[in-house]
Amino acid sequence: MTDLHTHILYGVDDGSESLEMSLEMLKMASDNGTHHLVLTPHCNVPDGYMNYMNSTIIGRYERIRQEVEKRHIDIEVYLGMEVYASDDVDELIKAEEIIPINRTRYLLIEFAFEEDPMWVSYILEKVQRTGLTPLLAHPERYIFVQNFPYMVHDWIRSGCLMQVNRGSIVGRFGQAVEETVHFLLERGLVHAVASDGHRPYARTPILNDAYDCIADYYGQMTADRLCRINPRRILTNQRVISSSRHSGYHPY
Numbered sequence: 001m002t003d004l005h006t007h008i009l010y011g012v013d014d015g016s017e018s019l020e021m022s023l024e025m026l027k028m029a030s031d032n033g034t035h036h037l038v039l040t041p042h043c044n045v046p047d048g049y050m051n052y053m054n055s056t057i058i059g060r061y062e063r064i065r066q067e068v069e070k071r072h073i074d075i076e077v078y079l080g081m082e083v084y085a086s087d088d089v090d091e092l093i094k095a096e097e098i099i100p101i102n103r104t105r106y107l108l109i110e111f112a113f114e115e116d117p118m119w120v121s122y123i124l125e126k127v128q129r130t131g132l133t134p135l136l137a138h139p140e141r142y143i144f145v146q147n148f149p150y151m152v153h154d155w156i157r158s159g160c161l162m163q164v165n166r167g168s169i170v171g172r173f174g175q176a177v178e179e180t181v182h183f184l185l186e187r188g189l190v191h192a193v194a195s196d197g198h199r200p201y202a203r204t205p206i207l208n209d210a211y212d213c214i215a216d217y218y219g220q221m222t223a224d225r226l227c228r229i230n231p232r233r234i235l236t237n238q239r240v241i242s243s244s245r246h247s248g249y250h251p252y
């Protein structure tokens with residue numbers, strides 16, 4: 001499987017605290033069937049984690065790669081960012097202060113939990129005008145999506161993609177989130193599942209339990225599409241495969 005969203009780059013956000021913890025998390029991911037994984041530290045968070053592209057991020061990424069190889073952990077590691085939306089996001093993209101997943105066309109973007117959905121639409125459009133495709137991180141966790149889930153339909157129709165969290169599917173974020181994630185899954189409004197893994201003991205970087213849950217509810221083809229095929233296609237800058245339920249709407 002391929003995991004597009006993790007906080008395993010150590011010492012830069014609320015995820016991994018050390019190189020050892022990062023390697024423990026990568027071993028855990030690999031042991032649970034994830035063999036391609038993107039490090040996506042929080043970035044552009046006001047009064048928080050700024051993490052614009054810099055030598056510390058690149059240095060720690062390289063260090064992790066070296067240790068993974070040395071310790072024979074069966075996983076390929078890539079670099080990206082989870083970008084917190086701001087009015088100047090398009091300027092930051094043009095300045096290459098923020099980078100898409102593995103420098104593809106796909107930008108992992110998150111919003112405040114109680115954002116105005118009209119502002120979300122405005123920002124997603126701004127990102128698209130730079131030539132990138134927004135991959136919205138965990139839509140099911142936002143209050144504005146829980147209240148107006150059909151907004152997701154419009155965002156997908158305009159060319160955006162949706163990434164839901166493994167924890168939402170296996171019931172780790174409460175009933176409202178779980179109901180919303182299934183609302184989206186049932187309607188084919190999800191393109192990828194990721195772990196959003198933060199620690200080796202809580203919000204862990206694994207996908208296999210979510211894969212099994214999706215396979216049980218929606219069939220193995222859907223589980224493969226959301227946990228293996230589409231994440232891999234995003235990572236390699238290819239177009240995603242949409243659910244047949246939604247294919248009439250999606251521009252791809």
Ligand SMILES: [Fe+2]
Pocket residue numbers: 005006007082137196
């Ligand atoms: Fe995250």
